[in-house]
Amino acid sequence: MKDRKKRVAGLKPLPQQGRSEQVIKALAKFITRQKMVPGDRLPPERDLAEALGVARTSVREAVSQLAALGILEPRIGSGTFLLRKITSDTVYMPLSLDTDGLEDLLLKALEVRRGIEVEASIAAAKRRTEEDIERMEAALIHMESLFKPEGGSGPADLAFHLSIYDAAHNPLFRQLLEQFRDLFERFWTRPYGRPDFASNSFPYHRTLFEAIRDQDPHRAEQETRKLLNSVEDDIRMMKP
Known part of the structure; x- marks a missing residue:
């Protein structure tokens, strides 16, 4: 139990409205505060949900949105990993595009x-x-x-x-x-x-x-x- 709380130190329960957006912003601040770098693994989904006071589906939806933007990568059986940096001042959603070079x-x-x-x-x-x-x-x-x-x-x-x-x-x-x-x-x-x-x-x-x-x-x-x-x-x- 202590280890689970330590993994999500600094996260607090969120209010009821706009959960998905709030989870994304909370994760951005958490990643910045923990000085995470690409390749680092996020705490387990259940730990995040418990620390934020939200349902696991809210965390899953936020992770899915960030994964679609190329920021996070959920890996079956391994956890969720950071692919690109994200700032805490603004939800930094790095843009990418297919190019010819x-x-x-x-x-x-x-x-x-x-x-x-x-x-x-x-x-x-x-x-x-x-x-x-x-x-x-x-x-x-x-x-x-x-x-x-x-x-x-x-x-x-x-x-x-x-x-x-x-x-x-x-x-x-x-x-x-x-x-x-x-x-x-x-x-x-x-x-x-x-x-x-x-x-x-x-x-x-x-x-x-x-x-x-x-x-x-x-x-x-x-x-x-x-x-x-x-x-x-x-x-x-x-x-x-």
């Missing part, structure tokens, strides 16, 4: 990036605060200090883009990013084995920052499009 994957993801990041940049130019500009500039300077034409600046580049999302002051931008994070991060992980991937877009980061700093939404939109168009050129040029 890396080029197709990146181009489709870029279409989505373009739609989200253009709007985020416009919103940031309209709503940014002085504190946002300080954080954004610090992220930009750090990125610039690490940049090398033959090697890009990886995570620092991503951090700069995240600072723009935050400056938009619309939490949905960040939540959307979390939904697409697995796909988006492919742009910062040396696709095609090319460390110089997207290095041609580097100058546009500063001009984009300046547009947001100057509260110029039209210029922010233009610079974002230039940046992402440069990335698209690299995708098409660097494919094997």
